Amino acid sequence: xxxxxxxxxxxxxxxxxxxxxxxxxxxxxxxxxxxxxxxxxxxxxxxxxxxxxxxxxxxxxxxxxxxxxxxxxxxxxxxxxxxxxxxxxxxxxxxxxxxxxxxxxxxxxxxxxxxxxxxxxxxxxxxxxxxxxxxxxxxxxxxxxxxxxxxxxxxxxxxxxxxxxxxxxxxxxxxxxxxxxxxxxxxxxxxxxxxxxxxxxxxxxxxxxxxxxxxxxxxxxxxxxxxxxxxxxxxxxxxxxxxxxxxxxxxxxxxxxxxxxxxxxxxxxxxxxxxxxxxxxxxxxxxxxxxxxxxxxxxxxxxxxxxxxxxxxxxxxxxxxxxxxxxxxxxxxxxxxxxxxxxxxxxxxxxxxxxxxxxxxxxxxxxxxxxxxxxxxxxxxxxxxxxxxxxxxxxxxxxxxxxxxxxxxxxx
Numbered sequence: 396x397x398x399x400x401x402x403x404x405x406x407x408x409x410x411x412x413x414x415x416x417x418x419x420x421x422x423x424x425x426x427x428x429x430x431x432x433x434x435x436x437x438x439x440x441x442x443x444x445x446x447x448x449x450x451x452x453x454x455x456x457x458x459x460x461x462x463x464x465x466x467x468x469x470x471x472x473x474x475x476x477x478x479x480x481x482x483x484x485x486x487x488x489x490x491x492x493x494x495x496x497x498x499x500x501x502x503x504x505x506x507x508x509x510x511x512x513x514x515x516x517x518x519x520x521x522x523x524x525x526x527x528x529x530x531x532x533x534x535x536x537x538x539x540x541x542x543x544x545x546x547x548x549x550x551x552x553x554x555x556x557x558x559x560x561x562x563x564x565x566x567x568x569x570x571x572x573x574x575x576x577x578x579x580x581x582x583x584x585x586x587x588x589x590x591x592x593x594x595x596x597x598x599x600x601x602x603x604x605x606x607x608x609x610x611x612x613x614x615x616x617x618x619x620x621x622x623x624x625x626x627x628x629x630x631x632x633x634x635x636x637x638x639x640x641x642x643x644x645x646x647x648x649x650x651x652x653x654x655x656x657x658x659x660x661x662x663x664x665x666x667x668x669x670x671x672x673x674x675x676x677x678x679x680x681x682x683x684x685x686x687x688x689x690x691x692x693x694x695x696x697x698x699x700x701x702x703x704x705x706x707x708x709x710x711x712x713x714x715x716x717x718x719x720x721x722x723x724x725x726x727x728x729x730x731x732x733x734x735x736x737x738x739x740x741x742x743x744x745x746x747x748x749x750x751x752x753x754x755x756x757x758x759x760x761x762x763x764x765x766x767x768x769x770x771x772x773x774x775x776x777x778x779x780x781x782x783x784x785x786x787x788x789x790x791x792x793x794x795x796x797x798x799x800x801x802x803x804x805x806x807x
Contacts, residue, residue: 401793404503404520405432405444406513408488409478412444412465413457423625423711424533426687427593428509429459434594434786436463443501445492447481450474455495466495481512482551489519505529505793511536511552514559527564527800529792532556533708535573537580542705545629557581565796567591567789569709570730589792592730594785595714595777599688602720602770603695611692619646619760622697622721624653624690624712625704627662632703632726634669638749639756641673646760650679653693694719699741699759703752704728717741717777720770724755740773
């Protein structure tokens with residue numbers, strides 16, 4: 396299986412796999428691209444990831460692992476442009492990618508784009524290079540607008556997403572829920588959409604001794620710790636967990652929040668003011684951005700991870716927590732209800748109210764700290780989600796796209 400060694404062009408224009416995790420443009424997608432590419436490289440495939448240079452001093456090529464390169468495309472007018480303002484520069488981005496390809500004499504078997512802006516370039520590459528274009532949207536603008544709890548996504552994005560969906564060779568999603576969203580709202584044939592789950596680094600994310608982890612972070616042994624890890628975005632539902640904590644009076648709770656774009660962003664200020672409004676005192680602890688390598692300390696310290704999102708395409712942080720033996724409470728978003736089994740490795744919250752989250756928190760903390768055997772059992776529930784498994788699954792999607800492209804070539 397997968398004996399053919401592929402040459403893969405990945406495109407992630409607005410978000411670098413080396414970006415600061417937890418910021419507005421760098422979250423689970425950055426982890427996904429970085430880890431998937433490295434695993435594909437370890438399997439003998441060649442991967443070039445094209446992203447945007449953020450300044451003239453960015454080195455053109457950074458090696459991320461065996462046979463994996465990160466290529467910075469330098470477009471001076473777009474160095475610091477927000478993702479909303481990148482669209483007019485996409486033609487220049489493609490010219491930059493094409494210039495690199497010609498200089499290197501590179502030929503690619505498939506193009507894999509990430510997010511709608513990169514999907515535009517993927518479709519252009521498909522037409523010019525005569526190779527299949529497989530895209531992963533990660534989130535869908537129309538679905539975000541239907542939920543209606545975050546920034547309104549522009550008509551441009553939704554129109555372009557529909558065009559990409561029709562013109563690309565194949566679409567890959569992380570969950571059946573996202574497959575249904577594409578079928579229902581974008582009128583994509585189910586046969587064109589493949590499901591390939593995300594992965595987790597099972598060597599990095601593993602259970603650590605809880606007393607040791609808490610001592611390293613200066614946390615008390617007898618506190619019940621609820622953890623949130625992710626970007627600060629209204630769709631992430633952070634306020635729901637803060638309000639839930641305010642409803643629980645009889646437990647020594649601490650809510651630790653990791654992520655954010657900095658102290659002065661509007662969303663952070665809004666979230667940070669909520670504990671004061673609810674008179675929570677020092678119960679809520681904002682840690683800011685935390686290095687990826689340090690996250691296992693936080694997961695191992697926590698009694699649970701909260702994923703209160705209104706929308707996720709998958710939910711990688713849940714895999715990270717479970718790999719550390721930490722249960723997860725989550726809403727029915729992304730792949731959560733296929734990963735979490737009530738009573739085994741967490742709770743699926745039925746209902747979107749803070750009270751529903753408060754009940755789930757109390758259910759998980761009622762029996763005291765989880766013993767070592769339970770943490771081992773929690774970890775075992777994600778044993779099949781290694782990045783090696785994720786890469787094998789994605790390679791099957793690549794093979795399907797390549798085989799299908801040889802028969803029917805989509806039109807732009």
